[in-house]
Amino acid sequence: MEIIERENKEFKNKKMKILYYKILFVFICLGVIIYFIGPKLGWFLTPSYTTLRTTKTPEANIETDIPNYPLEFISDGYKFTRITEVKSVYWAWQFTVLNKSEKKCKITVTFELIDDDGSTISSSVGYGEAAAGSTITIKSESSIPISDLRRVSGRAWKIVYEKSYSSGFIPEGS
Numbered sequence: 001m002e003i004i005e006r007e008n009k010e011f012k013n014k015k016m017k018i019l020y021y022k023i024l025f026v027f028i029c030l031g032v033i034i035y036f037i038g039p040k041l042g043w044f045l046t047p048s049y050t051t052l053r054t055t056k057t058p059e060a061n062i063e064t065d066i067p068n069y070p071l072e073f074i075s076d077g078y079k080f081t082r083i084t085e086v087k088s089v090y091w092a093w094q095f096t097v098l099n100k101s102e103k104k105c106k107i108t109v110t111f112e113l114i115d116d117d118g119s120t121i122s123s124s125v126g127y128g129e130a131a132a133g134s135t136i137t138i139k140s141e142s143s144i145p146i147s148d149l150r151r152v153s154g155r156a157w158k159i160v161y162e163k164s165y166s167s168g169f170i171p172e173g174s
Contacts, residue, residue: 070101071161074135078111078155081141089149091122092141095157099130104164109138112158115151122148129164 074096081090093111107130112123126140144152 070099070103070105070163071107071159072098072100074098076111076155076157078113080149083146087146088143089146090141090143092139093124093126093155094137094139095126095159096135096137097130097159098135099132101163102132104132105130106162106164107136107138108160110158111140112156113144113152114154114156116153118156120156121151 076093076095078091078093081092083089091113095109095111097107097109099105099107107128109126109128110123111126113121115121122142122144124140124142126138128136128138130136
């Protein structure tokens with residue numbers, strides 16, 4: 001009788017071990033599937049895509065032939081923010097500029113995501129108004145298909161400004 005009980009106990013222990021190994025195997029398989037197939041299905045963004053990419057003043061300059069150009073570049077940056085169910089990736093950007101003039105400026109920034117060839121993948125427009133001598137940060141967001149996410153290698157921007165005059169008279173040379 002004792003031998004039968006001991007064999008029965010050993011059999012139950014082996015059966016439990018096999019069950020635990022099966023459960024562990026299933027969890028490992030699910031983890032591997034999520035890790036390798038998840039990004040392709042758009043389930044999550046890897047940390048490298050969600051990091052804010054920025055440029056500070058020394059690396060970029062606004063090049064212009066206009067004397068007394070009123071704007072000074074401070075910084076810019078973009079990051080990918082979220083994935084939607086329709087396989088789109090939202091991206092947000094910001095652009096900081098200093099108005100060096102004595103007049104209020106209306107500023108329009110067109111921010112573009114570009115690939116290695118310099119082709120535009122996506123662009124977004126943001127607007128702002130900077131008082132004389134003030135710094136303004138213009139922000140906006142847009143989306144791209146998740147299939148274009150890996151093509152993004154950098155950014156480009158275009159800035160247009162308009163000085164505001166209160167008298168309706170625009171003096172020469174401004």
